[in-house]
Amino acid sequence: MTEIAPEATRILIVDDDAAVRDVITVLLREEGYVCTTVASAEAALDEARKTDYPLVISDVRMPARDGFWLLEQMREASPDTAVIMLTAYGDTEAAVECLRNGAADYLLKPPKVTELIRAIERALGRRRLELARGRYRRSLENRVKEKTAELSRTLHDLESTYSQTLWTLVAALDAREHETSDHSQRVVRYTLAIARRVGLPESALPDVGRGALLHDIGKIGVPDAILLKPGKLTPEEWTEMRKHPQIGFNILKSVDFLQVPAEMVLCHQERFDGGGYPRGLSGEAIPLSARIFAIADCFDAMTSDRPYRKRTSTENARKEILRCAGTQFDPRAADAFLSLSEDELLELSRPSDERPI
Ligand SMILES: [Fe+2]
Structure with a gap:
């Protein structure tokens, strides 16, 4: 054969x-x-x-x-x-x-x-x-590649779902205070811009942005009579109001992906010189993200109209932050903020459909 x-x-x-x-x-x-x-x-x-x-x-x-x-x-x-x-x-x-x-x-x-x-x-x-x-x-390499792409798509979807949920939550809170969500967007943008100037790594920014977005989430636990009171608060009412960082922390601390933002929420009313609340922390005992946020929040408050006062100019607000560097604010974070030009700040302040986180 x-x-x-x-x-x-x-x-x-x-x-x-x-x-x-x-x-x-x-x-x-x-x-x-x-x-x-x-x-x-x-x-x-x-x-x-x-x-x-x-x-x-x-x-x-x-x-x-x-x-x-x-x-x-x-x-x-x-x-x-x-x-x-x-x-x-x-x-x-x-x-x-x-x-x-x-x-x-x-x-x-x-x-x-x-x-x-x-x-x-x-x-x-x-x-x-x-x-x-x-x-x-x-074929193994291709499968790994496919699975990696699938995983990264899923992670991206998950992140964006998280993010949408947080923005919705904050919009509800803003609505209660008759605020638009512009304030929240601006504060997040300023915070992220300062964080970048301070040199925080890109990987840390989503947490920092979420902390900035959720900073006043604890106001959910402050009664309407205090939160929406048009006149001055009494000392007792102030005591209630000052509980909001702790309430916010308590709400967020049990959520795995919000551990870092929770710390930032707890510390967002602290002052560099120790004169803030709820714990009176000072200097580096306050997380850097919260020290950065304090400047962003204050700058936005000064440059926004309030029912009881007109906004101040960007130039004056910058002078005020410079004046308070080392007392109310971390001087390093203040330097980073002051390195942003007026044009850059103006650009950051513009309302946009594109969410920063
Ligand atoms: Fe606050």
């Missing part, structure tokens, strides 16, 4: 000696291989560029370019092709060199039939295995 090699594997035979080419061709045809012969390394490379050969059998010593050259070129031009080298008897050094340069195997000339067939089968078997491994690795 004649056995035909699967898919009639093509083999390219390279040797300057016509007799060697003919002998090998005859042997391999009998085994069912399809053989092409060329007499030089250059011709072999041309042929390999035109047709895909799973296997090349090449002489090492040839008059022009030698087998080493061909081996190197084949690695570039057709890395999946297995190359078996034919070396002269006693040329051990060349044989070792071939293997080191990526040859699948080497055979001594003239090759014995059984050795030749065995070497070819081994080389082709190994090549099939490597190709399968490569396909498997690529």
Whole structure:
């Protein structure tokens, strides 16, 4: 029974000696291989560029370019092709060199039939295995890529859902105080701009923005009679009002992704000199994000109209922040704020449909 090699594997035979080419061709045809012969390394490379050969059998010593050259070129031009080298008897050094340069195997000339067939089968078997491994690795890599993209889309959706929820919550709060959400947007923008100038990493900014957005969330727990009172508050009413950072913290502290904003909410009414509330913290005991926020909030309050007073100019507000640097405000955060130009502040203050977080 004649056995035909699967898919009639093509083999390219390279040797300057016509007799060697003919002998090998005859042997391999009998085994069912399809053989092409060329007499030089250059011709072999041309042929390999035109047709895909799973296997090349090449002489090492040839008059022009030698087998080493061909081996190197084949690695570039057709890395999946297995190359078996034919070396002269006693040329051990060349044989070792071939293997080191990526040859699948080497055979001594003239090759014995059984050795030749065995070497070819081994080389082709190994090549099939490597190709399968490569396909498997690529399919794994693609799956990892797809899954990573899917995960990042999901995370992005999740973040934007979080963000929408927070903005809705704050809009409800603003509505209660008959405020528009412009104030919240501006304070978040100023806070983020100062935070960037202070040098906080981009990765920290979403938390800082959320803290700024939610700073007065605790006012939910302040009765209408106090929160919406048109006149001055009594000392007792002030005591109630000053509970809002703690109430806000209590609301947020149990939400995993709001741990950092919760701290900022708790500290947003503290002063750098220790004169704030609820804990009277001073200096670096107050989180940097809250020290930054205090400036943003104060600047926005000064440059916005209130029922009981007109807004002040940006220039005057900046002077006031400079005056209070080191007392009410962290001087480093104040410096960062003052490094923002009037134009930049004007740009940040403009209402926009695009939410900063
Ligand atoms: Fe507040």
